[in-house]
Amino acid sequence: MENMVNVFLFGKRYEVPASLTIMKAMEYAGYQLVRGCGCRNGFCGACATIYRVKGDRELKVCLACQTQVEDNMYVATLPFFPLIKQVYDMDAIKPEQAVMMQLYPEIYSCIGCNACTKSCTQGLNVMQYIAYAQRGDFAKCAEESFDCVMCGVCSSRCPAGISHPQVAMLARRLNGKYLAPKCDHLAQRVKEIKNGDFNELLENLMGKPIEEIKELYNHREIEK
Amino acid sequence: MYTSEMLESIKKVEARRKENAATEPRRMTAEEKDALLRAYHPDYKEGAEFVNLAVGPNKGEKVPKELGALLQGNSRVQPGDVDLNAPDYDVDVLIIGGGGAGASAAIEADKAGAKVMVVTKLRMGDANTMMAEGGIQAADKPNDSPAQHYLDAFGGGHFAAKPELLRTLVTEAPEAIQWLSDLGVEFDKAADGTMITTHGGGTSRKRMHAAKDYSGAEIMRTLRDEVLGRGIPVVDFTAAIEIIKDENGRAAGAVLMNMETKELLVAKAKTVILATGGAGRLHYQGFPTSNHYGATADGLVLAYRAGAKLLYADTLQYHPTGAAFPEQIFGALVTEKVRSVGAMLINRDGEAFMHPLETRDVSAASIIRECSTRGKGVPTPGGVGVWLDTPMIEMKNGAGTIEKRIPAMMRMFGKYGIDIRKEPILIYPTLHYQNGGIDITADCQSGVENLYVAGEAVGGIHGRNRLMGNSLLDIIVFGRNAGRNAAAKAQGVKAAKLTLSHVEAFKEELKAAGVETDTVSPQLLPDYRRHK
Numbered sequence: 081m082e083n084m085v086n087v088f089l090f091g092k093r094y095e096v097p098a099s100l101t102i103m104k105a106m107e108y109a110g111y112q113l114v115r116g117c118g119c120r121n122g123f124c125g126a127c128a129t130i131y132r133v134k135g136d137r138e139l140k141v142c143l144a145c146q147t148q149v150e151d152n153m154y155v156a157t158l159p160f161f162p163l164i165k166q167v168y169d170m171d172a173i174k175p176e177q178a179v180m181m182q183l184y185p186e187i188y189s190c191i192g193c194n195a196c197t198k199s200c201t202q203g204l205n206v207m208q209y210i211a212y213a214q215r216g217d218f219a220k221c222a223e224e225s226f227d228c229v230m231c232g233v234c235s236s237r238c239p240a241g242i243s244h245p246q247v248a249m250l251a252r253r254l255n256g257k258y259l260a261p262k263c264d265h266l267a268q269r270v271k272e273i274k275n276g277d278f279n280e281l282l283e284n285l286m287g288k289p290i291e292e293i294k295e296l297y298n299h300r301e302i303e304k
Numbered sequence: 305m306y307t308s309e310m311l312e313s314i315k316k317v318e319a320r321r322k323e324n325a326a327t328e329p330r331r332m333t334a335e336e337k338d339a340l341l342r343a344y345h346p347d348y349k350e351g352a353e354f355v356n357l358a359v360g361p362n363k364g365e366k367v368p369k370e371l372g373a374l375l376q377g378n379s380r381v382q383p384g385d386v387d388l389n390a391p392d393y394d395v396d397v398l399i400i401g402g403g404g405a406g407a408s409a410a411i412e413a414d415k416a417g418a419k420v421m422v423v424t425k426l427r428m429g430d431a432n433t434m435m436a437e438g439g440i441q442a443a444d445k446p447n448d449s450p451a452q453h454y455l456d457a458f459g460g461g462h463f464a465a466k467p468e469l470l471r472t473l474v475t476e477a478p479e480a481i482q483w484l485s486d487l488g489v490e491f492d493k494a495a496d497g498t499m500i501t502t503h504g505g506g507t508s509r510k511r512m513h514a515a516k517d518y519s520g521a522e523i524m525r526t527l528r529d530e531v532l533g534r535g536i537p538v539v540d541f542t543a544a545i546e547i548i549k550d551e552n553g554r555a556a557g558a559v560l561m562n563m564e565t566k567e568l569l570v571a572k573a574k575t576v577i578l579a580t581g582g583a584g585r586l587h588y589q590g591f592p593t594s595n596h597y598g599a600t601a602d603g604l605v606l607a608y609r610a611g612a613k614l615l616y617a618d619t620l621q622y623h624p625t626g627a628a629f630p631e632q633i634f635g636a637l638v639t640e641k642v643r644s645v646g647a648m649l650i651n652r653d654g655e656a657f658m659h660p661l662e663t664r665d666v667s668a669a670s671i672i673r674e675c676s677t678r679g680k681g682v683p684t685p686g687g688v689g690v691w692l693d694t695p696m697i698e699m700k701n702g703a704g705t706i707e708k709r710i711p712a713m714m715r716m717f718g719k720y721g722i723d724i725r726k727e728p729i730l731i732y733p734t735l736h737y738q739n740g741g742i743d744i745t746a747d748c749q750s751g752v753e754n755l756y757v758a759g760e761a762v763g764g765i766h767g768r769n770r771l772m773g774n775s776l777l778d779i780i781v782f783g784r785n786a787g788r789n790a791a792a793k794a795q796g797v798k799a800a801k802l803t804l805s806h807v808e809a810f811k812e813e814l815k816a817a818g819v820e821t822d823t824v825s826p827q828l829l830p831d832y833r834r835h836k
Contacts, residue, residue: 099631099632100632101632104632104832107832107833107834108833108834109834110833110834111833112829112831112833113597113829114426114541114563114564114829115541115564117426117597118426118427118429118430118434118596118597119430119434119435119596119597120596120597121435121594121596121633121636121637121716122712122715122716123434123435123518123520123521123712124427124429124430124434124435124521124596126426126427126430146716146719147719148632148720165532167532167533167535168533169533170487170488170530170533202715203715222490226490226515226516226518226522227516227518227711227712227715229521230525249525249526249529252488252490252522252526253487253488253526253529254488255488255490256485256487256488256489256490256491256526257485257486257487257488260485260490260491260493260497261493261494261495261496261497262497263444263485263491263493263497263498263499264497264498265444265445265446265498265499266442266444266478266481266482266485266499267482269443269444269478270444270478270479270482273450273475273476273478273479278449278450278451278475281449281450281451282449282450282451282454282471282474282475284451285451285454285455286454286467286471290463293455293458293459293463294334294459294463296455297455297456297458297459297463298333298334298459300452300455300456300459300508301508302331302508303447303503303508303509303510
């Protein structure tokens with residue numbers, strides 16, 4: 081007999097195997113999920129979930145697909161949270177501190193409560209990356225926020241109404257487009273291809289009889 | 305976390321780690337690979353795993369039985385359910401699917417001035433793109449060339465790729481990387497801007513570009529941000545359930561269904577792009593999958609019913625390294641990058657039984673052999689697995705490498721008390737990618753005029769097996785091309801009467817062939833509810 085636990089889905093009790101994740105426990109209980117379920121593997125942020133274990137004062141948050149059930153766990157899913165997503169043209173904006181003031185001024189209302197960091201399902205230092213964004217240090221904000229899955233839990237806990245994942249998204253794009261070092265060999269290769277420099281090599285290969293291509297493939301030199 | 309039997313085996317892995325790390329196992333010869341695949345790869349089975357199609361453009365050809373049932377299933381739309389004369393949406397380019405290919409297509413079609421709309425049955429970005437971890441290929445280093453990339457991909461796909469499609473893939477690869485960089489995608493670079501690139505299975509040059517092991521997520525969230533930034537309408541939680549044609553037989557829209565309210569809607573369009581992705585959630589041959597929740601081959605069903613031909617629909621990719629333990633993450637992807645940065649595949653006795661970077665089909669077959677006839681697997685609660693010796697990575701490349709290069713993997717196992725820097729992990733093949741799909745010409749058009757296809761729903765770009773890093777590449781290259789071409793074609797399309805007569809005709813064809821079924825398709829979502 082499997083080891084069973086009680087979980088309370090939106091307050092209603094179900095008995096489920098203790099080995100299941102919260103997401104699989106919902107399905108075991110009979111839910112056919114439409115919302116609150118995406119990649120099922122911790123990358124998409126669709127399954128943000130809030131829970132409290134009976135007798136525990138602390139309200140916890142997690143991704144339902146990445147978290148095992150516990151006995152007497154009270155679960156509420158957060159399949160959507162109204163984040164503020166500003167619209168901008170990446171070619172028109174510049175990586176300057178002023179851009180955050182214009183697009184996401186609420187970040188300057190941060191009261192330093194650190195609820196965002198405490199709630200991050202990825203264990204990121206959210207308040208720190210917001211501090212970097214306030215300062216216009218987009219490279220650091222990008223690095224610190226890189227593993228964000230944009231589940232929105234941080235924003236649901238924020239008294240200042242900050243949409244942290246969207247702020248970080250903007251910082252990463254500014255960093256990737258304007259601040260990261262330019263790649264010369266890539267620009268060079270794109271130019272060469274546009275110039276048709278590789279056409280002959282490719283057409284020669286494609287024009288060979290299949291047996292000859294097989295020989296070339298089976299005996300090609302592999303870079304160490 | 306590990307059982308005592310696993311811990312015993314780990315001791316053997318540890319005892320031989322230094323010796324294993326110092327040697328490079330021999331790569332298999334072409335003959336050895338052929339024999340191995342025939343004996344152990346799931347695609348090569350000749351039993352009830354496959355069925356022959358009784359109707360449609362690929363009549364007589366074999367496909368996985370689960371796909372066969374859907375391709376020959378009943379439509380979700382009955383005559384009279386919708387009024388085609390009163391469309392709810394009227395656009396130039398209708399894009400079905402909100403993953404990497406759909407987003408790329410939307411951006412390019414919008415840039416070309418077309419009125420674009422994206423429909424997606426879940427949220428924008430709920431797609432296999434989001435879950436791609438390892439990287440994206442492009443021949444942009446001085447020792448590399450598009451021809452070298454072509455040779456690797458053509459050979460890795462068993463010389464079955466459509467040459468004109470593969471040529472487009474490799475030739476436009478560097479530009480795809482540049483396009484993504486300009487959108488703000490953060491690729492791993494050295495301080496001087498040089499791309500940090502590694503090998504993937506079957507590559508002869510180090511051309512795998514990555515964004516840590518969140519490569520697909522970084523690309524997807526950036527594309528999504530750009531789609532929203534451009535103000536392109538995205539209708540989410542809305543599935544396409546049938547292609548609408550015009551009276552001249554051209555694709556001219558789709559019947560849509562709200563996933564929550566079940567309301568049916570009509571979208572009229574001048575051209576349609578299918579970017580519906582793969583099929584992992586059909587769990588062919590009982591395999592677990594690394595795919596997202598909506599990967600149910602919907603696009604193949606829609607296109608087939610509309611008269612488009614499929615290509616290589618019998619070939620699937622089983623990723624060699626799905627998580628085999630713990631059971632909470634059974635089947636989840638363990639990126640090939642783990643091997644790119646130094647981990648080796650090790651059996652129960654601590655032996656490095658194969659070269660870690662053979663192509664995926666060969667690697668998967670080799671692991672299945674090790675765990676079956678050779679009896680060298682490690683038993684798990686759900687089955688069996690072999691070790692992927694992750695501590696070897698830092699033995700070779702120094703402390704801190706894992707946290708910097710594969711943080712998602714460290715986090716995924718860390719949640720279950722396994723520190724991959726110190727302990728190896730158990731893996732077994734998982735259903736990962738649909739090699740086959742809808743047959744297209746070089747302009748991304750299917751056999752149905754004005755029906756374009758991009759991304760995993762396409763068949764023939766990679767042949768009968770795909771290399772790591774060529775899928776993130778193909779969604780960008782062919783997504784962009786499909787967007788541009790569909791937008792250009794839309795300019796000359798004259799409005800004509802809409803019809804679903806092909807759906808009726810397909811139903812008649814099924815009846816005439818004696819196919820009787822309760823299956824309704826497209827499936828849209830898997831059903832994981834417990835059925836007592």
